[in-house]
Amino acid sequence: MIHSRRTRARPEEDPIPTLRFGVNYTPRHGWFHAWHDFDQGRARDDLAQIAGLGLDHVRVFHLWPLLQPNRTLIRTAAVDQLARLVDLAAEAGLDVLVDGVQGHLSSFDFYPEWTRSWHHRNVFTDPEAIDAQADLLRTLGRALTGRPNLIGLQLGNELNNLIEHNPATVAEVDHYLDTLLAAARDGLGSQGLVTHSAYDAAWYGDDHPFTPEASARKGDLTTVHPWVFSGGCASLYGPRSPQVLHLAEYGTELAKAYSEDPARPVWVQETGAPEPHIPAADAPHFARETILNASGCENLWGVTWWCSHDVDRSLADFPELEYTLGLFDAEGRPKPIAEALATTITELRAGSLPAEPRETALVLDCTPSTRSVSGPGGAYFEAWMNLRQEGVRPAVIRADRAEDEAYLAARGIKEIINAPL
Template identity: 85%
Template sequence: MSTPHASTASTASTTSTTVPPSPPLRFGVNYTPRRGWFHSWHDFDPAHAREDLAQIAALGLDHVRVFHLWPLLQPNRTLIRTTAVDQLVHLVDLAAEAGLDVLVDGVQGHLSSFDFYPEWTRSWHHRNVFTDPEAIEAQTDLLRALGRALDGRPNLIGLQLGNELNNLVEHNPVTAGEVDHYLDTLLAAAREGLGGDHLVTHSAFDAAWYGDDHPFTPEASARKGDLTTVHPWVFSGDCARRYGPRSPQVLHLAEYGVELAKAYARDPARAVWVQETGAPEPHIPAADAPEFARATLLNAAGCAGLWGVTWWCSHDVDRSLADYPELEYTLGLFDSTGRAKPIADALAATVAELRAKPRSTPPRSTALVLECTPATRSVSGPGGGFFEAWMRLRTEGIRPAVVLAERAEDTAYLTARGVADVLRMS
């Protein structure tokens, strides 16, 4: 097994011992409607949404991430349904009433193991959603329309292209270069619809970080959009089963995801958002979920440049709905009757604890160098040598940063990140 060792080729010095206060963190939840899951958009009920949002706000959270369904918003390539857009805007306004800010995801796309495509992309009309020029144009039209409709809402955080669009690559083959063109085109369209004060982002399932030759790359996640979003899931790479639900590898997974993302960013100050993390059974048994939530938040909060954490998800999927993977039925802070689960209480208490004291995040003066190619990216995922070396350092009390090999001798860059000691794998 590889062992980190000190590098003699590249070090940086830090002279200041004063750590300035860090910006307050944002804490929220991904909103999954309690009644009918996202199928509730077929017969949107504002009273039900108001009740769900009030429960979320009562936990002391400050924002939600919300999702409409692409087939309902754009059932024809040249038709965007005004009624569906108005429903989405209404939900954003209901969140404002509850005191919650909102990030809107545009193209859904993928949600909880189901993929939603408009019929004009399927069967004998099949179009590759990532490469077909007319399919791309339709998605840009939708994002512009959503941006125009939402712009000016004071509680709007921003507009995201869609949820984990890289989950769609199995049925839409695409190259890394084509992904870059797709993301650049859609991000520009989303920005065109929104004012300058809102975030424009994109998200990817963590195969983008760990998957060998996956066409959605770490560079795309860390360099495109206004900040980097990460979705560090304990089932990726069978992490929780491989190491155990109470293991350091699980409890520090979100922290690791933030530090890995920072390594790929060109801008050392680029913010990272832990946009999805959760406690799915049986990977995290219900008895362990409260401590998992507490440790995840506390460990991630020690990362400089963290924007916030958004839990997945608000409400369990009701078991009257069929054909979900077992873990999808147990991810909520509230059960399908609306009762708060012990994990909700733990999350709320930890959020209150973190907000009660000024936040200070000293720089990580020790960095571990990541050497990999697109074909060996899995070294940085659970089970990989780099992942295990980083976790070993963390359990020894070191707070390691991550630095890419090509930046390991860039003194100005290391200094900007506060790195004094560089360790390499042997």
């Protein structure tokens, strides 16, 4: 059923937004274990390679156990290493977002010993554990502030990956996020963004305690990590399917539906081409189409690829897909996907592919217990993708906003479609 609505006039063609394009930095030598013996020369070489692709920023990660090995000890030397990496990025012409609590990285979880075994603490609910993480973020913010290439401070990488071993309720997660975001802002002062991130269960997982509302309303912007293996997207539809090629675009539009601010920016902060979900031969096409499709979303902050360098196969026990996710191979050579990324970004910066407004929206009607309808294989997801294949570029609106004239006007929506049940 289609409802037509009158809204404010919009220009025939929106100008190209100033989009940011970057990559999540994975050190070529030693992966994130490189922090144990930080080598400035190697980091400088890696960052120069990244800048050579025309990227403008990196997202970087230190390891929580090395930063805070005791609840009341934050190692000055480790903080100084991180600050030095930010400065090296500046020398290469790159801006930097710093993730604070790691936490989870590429299927490995990094906990300080004071949270484990005989000293086990739930990192989301234990008051002293929360205070310690807040202290760490406050310290990092104070150490990094004033650097002109600092984008901001993020709480950590996909912290909801830790929920299985640290169960928490929605209210407890919200308190955790609010406390840590306030600490990060206290450390940074007025400079830069303060953000948090979650993997796709926050958007698709029924009753997951990290909620879409938390992602879309807490912090200075919304981050999304639309991975093609989440919900089995690539296996359900195929690596060259519209569902896969439009996944980052969809994730951006879904995130916008949960925001109370129609102009809130959304950052596609992780997307990549994991083998075998995306075969190597298809990776350049996937990268190009993913970026072009996402770039058509209004209020997109930017796209940050995962990741810069392949994991060296001399390192054991990674899932197979982690060894081939880089733009550069383990020898530092750019892969075809890097060339496709660089070419696409150059085209977008030249303004050859203008964004278009989304005047049609598909209504999402779900509860926390039926959130999976919006994930791959779900009825809503498939309805949105069907419209996209028909040439419609649908926005997403929640059912409780479908009759809100002011909200629809603010988003430029003139027509709404009720999704099939």
